[in-house]
Amino acid sequence: MQHFTSLAPDLFALEIHGLVKSFSRPAVDHLDLTVRAGEFYALLGPNGAGKTTTLRMIAGLVRPDAGCIRVAGIDALADPVCAKHVMAWISDEPMIYDKLTPQEYLEFIAGLWDIAPELAAPRAHELLHWLDLLPHAHERCEGFSKGMRQKVALAGALVHDPQVIILDEPLTGLDAGSARQVKNVLRERVRSGCTIIMTTHILEVAERMADRIGVISRGRLIAEGSLEELRRQVSQQVSHQDGDAAGNAETAGGASLEDTFLALVAEQAEAA
Numbered sequence: 001m002q003h004f005t006s007l008a009p010d011l012f013a014l015e016i017h018g019l020v021k022s023f024s025r026p027a028v029d030h031l032d033l034t035v036r037a038g039e040f041y042a043l044l045g046p047n048g049a050g051k052t053t054t055l056r057m058i059a060g061l062v063r064p065d066a067g068c069i070r071v072a073g074i075d076a077l078a079d080p081v082c083a084k085h086v087m088a089w090i091s092d093e094p095m096i097y098d099k100l101t102p103q104e105y106l107e108f109i110a111g112l113w114d115i116a117p118e119l120a121a122p123r124a125h126e127l128l129h130w131l132d133l134l135p136h137a138h139e140r141c142e143g144f145s146k147g148m149r150q151k152v153a154l155a156g157a158l159v160h161d162p163q164v165i166i167l168d169e170p171l172t173g174l175d176a177g178s179a180r181q182v183k184n185v186l187r188e189r190v191r192s193g194c195t196i197i198m199t200t201h202i203l204e205v206a207e208r209m210a211d212r213i214g215v216i217s218r219g220r221l222i223a224e225g226s227l228e229e230l231r232r233q234v235s236q237q238v239s240h241q242d243g244d245a246a247g248n249a250e251t252a253g254g255a256s257l258e259d260t261f262l263a264l265v266a267e268q269a270e271a272a
Contacts, residue, residue, distance in 0.1 A: 011036075011037045011072075011073065012034050012035065012036060012037065012070070012073075013035050013036065013037045013038075013039065013071070013072055013163065013164050013195035013197075014033065014034065014035040014041075014058065014069075014070070014071055014164065014195070014197060015033075015034050015068075015069070015070040016031055016032060016033040016034070016054075016058070016067065016068070016069055016070075017032055017067060017068050018030050018031075018032065018066060018067040018068065019031040019032075019033075019054065019057065019064050019066070019067035019068075019069065020064060020065045020066040020067050021050075021053055021057060021062065021064050021065050021219075022065060026218075026219050027050045027053045027219055028050040028053050028054055028057070028064070028219040029050070029218060029219035029220050030067070030220070031050070031054060031067070031216070031219060031220060031221060032221065033054075033214060033221055035195060035197055035212075036195075037072075037163075037193070037195055038190065038193050038194070038195060039190075039195055039196075039211045039212060040186070040190045040195075040196045040198070040209055040210050040211045040212075041195075041196065041197045041198070041210060041211065041212050041213075041214065042198050042199070042200060042205075042206035042209070042210035042212075042213045042214070043055075043197065043198070043199045043213075043214050043216060044199070044200070044203070044206060044213060044214070044215050044216070044261055045199075045215060045216035045217055045265075046217065046265055049216045049217050049218065049219065050216055050218070050219035050220075051168075051199040051216055052168050052199065053219075054216070055089075055166050055168050055197070055199060056168075057069065058071065058076065058087075058166055058197070059084075059087070059089035059166055060076060060080045060083065060084055061089070063077070064077070069083075071083045071086060071087055071164055072086045072087070072163050072164060074086065085113075085160070086162060086163045086164060087162050087163065087164040087165070087166060088157035088158060088160070088162040088164070088165045088166065089157065089166050089168075090150075090153055090154055090157045090165070090166070090167045090168070090170055091168050091169075092168050092169035092170070092172050094146070094149040094150045094152065094153035095153065096141050096149055096152050096153055096156065097141065098140065098141050098142035099140060099141075099142065100140070100141060101136075101137060101138045101139055101140055101141065102128060102133050102136060102137050102138075102139075102141065102152050102155065103124065103128070103137045103138055105141065105152060105155075105156055106120070106124035106127065106128070106155060106156060106159055107120065107121075107124065109156040109159050109160075110123070110124065110159050110160070113159070113160040115159070115160060120159065123159055123161075124155070124159060127155040127158055127159060128155060130155075130181075130185055130188075131151040131154065131155055131181055131182075131185060132151075132181055133148070133151055133152065133155065136148065146173045146174070147173070147174045147175055147177075147178030147179075148178070150170065150173075150174060150178070150182070151178060151181065151182065154170070154182060154185065158185075158189070162194070163194060163195065164194070164195045164196075164197070165186075165189065165194060165195070165196045165197070166197050166198075167186075167196065167197070167198040167199070168198075168199050169199055169200055169201065170182060170186075170198065170200070171183070171200060171202055171205060172201070172202075183205070183209065186198075186209070187209065198210075203256075203257045203258045203261060204257075206257060207227055207256070207257040211226070212224065212225060212226055213225065213226070213227060213230060213257070215230070215261060215264050215265070217264075217265055217268045218268070222264060222265075222268045223264045227257055227260070230257075230260045230261075230264065231255055231260055233264070234255065234260050234263045234264060234267075
């Protein structure tokens with residue numbers, strides 16, 4: 001399924017420079033981040049690290065105190081409406097209209113994007129089929145489980161064929177079947193040239209699906225790369241510590257993403 005015009009692979013789908021946002025304390029602290037077109041990028045970090053705030057600023061839901069955001073080459077702060085046309089935002093709490101059916105919801109969202117009915121109808125049918133929602137297409141959403149609601153929200157986010165998809169903990173609370181369907185849809189979108197930026201606490205998902213992983217702590221990016229590159233960074237840190245450096249580095253070199261993530265966050269906490 002590919003209706004959108006994908007970005008050239010040598011372009012950046014997302015560019016963030018000097019991003020700052022404070023509430024009672026700094027939530028995002030001069031963050032720099034770039035994501036390539038067609039990339040599956042996972043943003044990881046402990047609770048309160050600034051992940052959701054960062055995604056909300058990218059999506060245009062929260063305005064930064066300073067910095068710049070470009071989505072698919074569009075200045076998202078100067079032209080937020082244009083930026084929203086090329087991206088989709090899906091939160092961890094699906095926001096849909098309970099009194100509508102999935103079919104009606106997709107028709108409503110397509111209307112907001114001014115998609116012609118002759119295009120919207122087959123696109124909605126395809127999305128409902130893809131997410132195994134066709135048997136429930138004419139049932140009101142108010143009786144749906146969280147997993148089904150999340151799939152309806154995902155279908156609504158994809159109906160205008162965004163180039164960039166931003167997801168905040170999209171698999172939280174989903175059963176195994178629903179999670180697999182969502183992951184399959186996301187993989188297919190990336191294969192079609194779409195860019196996905198996702199936060200998750202399910203590290204196995206990031207390990208298996210992400211092309212690159214960014215680790216954020218205290219509002220700053222502290223590490224970035226493929227899992228193998230992150231492992232090497234931890235190995236280098238371990239090799240500079242006292243003790244059996246060679247043995248520890250070898251262990252770190254084969255570590256899981258969970259072990260690697262915890263080591264990076266612990267090292268940042270010690271340095272703070």
